Amino acid sequence: MSARIGVAVMAALLALYIVLVGQRARLLLTSGDGIAVAMGVVLVVLPAIAAWALGRELWFGVRAQQVGRRLEAEGGLPQDEVAVRPSGRVLREDGDAVFPKYRADAEAHPDDWRAWYRLGLAYDAAGDRRRAREAVRTAIRLEKSDQPG
Structure with missing residues (x-):
């Protein structure tokens, strides 16, 4: 809020x-x-x-x-156990640890908006805000083309 x-x-x-x-x-x-x-x-x-x-x-x-x-x-948000600061931000070390899994998923499924969104969350947790925004922008573009109708 x-x-x-x-x-x-x-x-x-x-x-x-x-x-x-x-x-x-x-x-x-x-x-x-x-x-x-x-x-x-x-x-x-x-x-x-x-x-x-x-x-x-x-x-x-x-x-x-x-x-x-x-x-x-859809129940597709990451469920990784990571330590967080009192502010709610993921500890960078934990973000770095889970990052490779989401990068591999996005590379294996380049047309899946879900994989790109999760990669954006992983980039953000790892402290790379620029790449996080790029990944989320890709997810938005792919999700828009995935909409029915």
Whole structure:
């Protein structure tokens, strides 16, 4: 739940930032000075990029959660016994220990979204967030093509 609160706070702060920068951009765009107008254009473009990036990340989170729920409903989430910190994060040593099994499963079944999602969880447990996100993105793409209809 705290992650959702964090996301809501970040989204609200981005919205406030966009409003404040938008006001400055309007002033610069209407100033008539060439450099000020150019700065105003940049102030319009950068918040648009930030909003797009935030939207993309929010959509990734929603889809990752949907795929995770589907895998959980199927009983396919990893059942490995691993030690966790008080925060709930897996101890890196335990994550590293179970990682090879999930990597081998994803390599053996490259079209199985379930294997890729489990690999993403294993990457995350091993502390490799970039590869975890890549694996989960692959799982989302494969799961979407696996949908009936």
